[in-house]
Amino acid sequence: MAIVTPGFRGRGRSDDRVPPGQYLVEDFPVLSAGPTPRVPLDRWQFSIVTETGLQSSWSWDELQALPASSPTVDIHCVTQWSKLATTWKGVSLDVLLEDVDTAADYVLVHSYGGYTTNLPLEDLLDGKAWVAYEFDGEPLAPDHGGPARLLVPHLYFWKSAKWVQRLELRLDDTPGFWEQLGYHEYGDPWREQRYAGD
């Protein structure tokens, strides 16, 4: 039962693309827990490691050579901002996982700089996730996760790990950085899964 605060009217909204508890921004806020890691492209590598330890790796040039997609998606941050119709370019996880043989149900994502986040493998498949390296027609800026970040727009944006380095495929689920600090295991914005127990 919400408490009504007299005098508060709010600006109101009618956009059904905005999940509950969110407000729209036009700019692109930056949130991260520490300094921005900077990885030279000639030393950059992205890997997928299966539950049996088999590793597939791509250099920057190899990633660029893969077929790219240009998704336009709405994004939602747990700190309440949403941004509609953001345009990206990157490689679908369907492409990257195509030749990976796994029985894993879960993924622990590792970033340059040590950040981690976890999600079910199925949330990376079927056109729902990308390793993105362009935003709005420009190379992805370091403070937004460049040179490349995960993009999983249907979950709160902390799951879209910046500076993505490695996907660890796992048979069991294991919480990542924010998930260990009280945030929700899954993070569906439409169900307001912000904190553990939501």
Added chain:
Amino acid sequence: MARAALRGGLSVAVARRWLEARVVDARAETPTARTLVLDVPGWPGHLPGQHLTVRLTSPDGYSAQRSYSIATPDSGARVELTVQLVPEGEVSEFLVTGVQVGDAFEVRGPVGGWFVWRAEDPAPLLLVAGGSGIVPLMAVVREHRRLLAPQPLELVVSVRSPEDLYYAGELAGLPGVTVVHTRRAPEGSGRPPARLSAPELAAVVARLPEQPRAYVCGPTGFVEAVADALVALGLDPAEVRTERFGPS
């Protein structure tokens, strides 16, 4: 089991309830920022550096949520926020210019388990704030003083002009405080207005006896510059915690 144990220490079970917060006092910090003193029965307590979510609901059922840093250390049901007026900000505008002592709204929290200070951490403290980024760091400063904590502490605050400094009276009497003005310095200041420089940061770091744990809070550009400078000075990136305010 490890996961359950980890979770057990986080008070997340209480964090998910909305609680009634009544405004019991309010004061202006600057022409565009106001401190609200809230009475929140059932507040579970918090660590310096944490924030909470405010939910305002209008008589027609519309509601809006925003997060605000907590300005004071834990003191039972009493929680203080300092809210900066954001142009076009529907919640900040109401909290800075609209809400009256006696009014109530809802809060949920505390939130955030990373940008926090635990008094048992022996590392020296380096706190660097840009503008309204002082708010969560002030909770650290106040807790440090309340406990007479032994860790060396240095606070650097960057503001555009003297009128933009929050908690000016309280900060004026404290040791280990450096105020930097970027646009207009006070009368008689020996430092021309300029952005906080890497050598100035280096001088502050040099006053600390060993590698500090750093907390940097402010607008994105400020936090990027300071965090990069601290890493360039040799601080371990894992010891530099950041919280950034987007312009929105």
